[in-house]
Amino acid sequence: MPARRRVAGLLKLTILIVIIVAGNLLTKGIIDGLDMDIRPSNEPMLHQIIMISMVAYILLMAIPFVPGVEIGLALMMILGPKIVPLVYGATLISLCLAFMAGRLLPEKSITRFLREVRLVRAAAFLESFHGLGPEQRLARLMDISPRRWVPWLLKHRYLTLMLAINLPGNMVVGGGGGLALMAGMSRMFSIHRYIPMVAVAISPVPLFLLVFGNRIASWPI
Numbered sequence: 001m002p003a004r005r006r007v008a009g010l011l012k013l014t015i016l017i018v019i020i021v022a023g024n025l026l027t028k029g030i031i032d033g034l035d036m037d038i039r040p041s042n043e044p045m046l047h048q049i050i051m052i053s054m055v056a057y058i059l060l061m062a063i064p065f066v067p068g069v070e071i072g073l074a075l076m077m078i079l080g081p082k083i084v085p086l087v088y089g090a091t092l093i094s095l096c097l098a099f100m101a102g103r104l105l106p107e108k109s110i111t112r113f114l115r116e117v118r119l120v121r122a123a124a125f126l127e128s129f130h131g132l133g134p135e136q137r138l139a140r141l142m143d144i145s146p147r148r149w150v151p152w153l154l155k156h157r158y159l160t161l162m163l164a165i166n167l168p169g170n171m172v173v174g175g176g177g178g179l180a181l182m183a184g185m186s187r188m189f190s191i192h193r194y195i196p197m198v199a200v201a202i203s204p205v206p207l208f209l210l211v212f213g214n215r216i217a218s219w220p221i
Contacts, residue, residue: 009116023066030056031074050075050083058090062098064178067171073205081210088206095165095180095198099191102184110185134188157188162201176202 030053053071061068072087107130114123129137142151153160161183165176173179180198183189 005116006118009113009118012113013117019063020065023060023063023068026056027060027066027068027071030071034071034074034078050079054086054090057087058094058097061091061094061175062101062177062180064098064174064181065171066177067175068094069176076206076209084206084210088202091176091202092195092199095176095202096195098177098180099184099189099194099198102181103187103191105185107185134190137186137188158193158197161189162197165198165201166204 033049034053053075057068057071057075059068060066060071069091072091075083076087107126111123111126111130114120114126129140132140138154138157141154161179164170164173164179170176170179174182183194
């Protein structure tokens with residue numbers, strides 16, 4: 001039985017890696033496909049490409065370690081301020097989907113997967129939180145965390161998550177989708193506080209492009 005569980009775990013891990021690699025390749029392909037001339041003659045096709053790109057953007061950005069955000073940035077840089085509200089809304093939807101996926105993922109399934117891939121200590125750590133409420137989880141984490149700045153970050157977890165979403169290089173911890181997924185899995189963030197927090201966290205770049213996008217486009221290259 002243990003051998004069968006290890007094989008099952010490795011198969012799941014392989015599937016996860018394939019999804020991440022495929023997501024990265026698809027992201028690159030979509031960005032390359034957006035590099036086209038905008039003319040009245042190809043406007044209908046451009047609209048189709050934009051809608052397909054938006055759907056792909058929502059799905060890809062929700063996947064950890066997939067730089068789906070680059071699709072949104074490419075759309076905003078190519079099409080200017082007029083596309084910014086649509087990209088902003090799609091970003092919010094994507095990060096909420098990732099968060100809900102984390103909330104709905106059974107904790108026992110996560111710990112079972114960790115044991116299947118021989119991450120026994122990580123599985124035991126997560127199992128110690130089973131059955132605890134958000135405040136109990138927070139108290140336990142603060143008890144076992146090194147004294148200094150970690151307890152402060154945990155106590156101000158919404159601000160910490162907001163900063164992490166905007167942190168350059170956050171792809172090493174899963175990117176926006178990965179952070180949203182982990183926030184949901186932690187069961188320490190309430191959905192009615194998470195949504196406005198994310199809405200604010202993802203607003204700086206869209207607001208900047210709404211205000212200065214046309215001026216940036218007119219700059220000489």
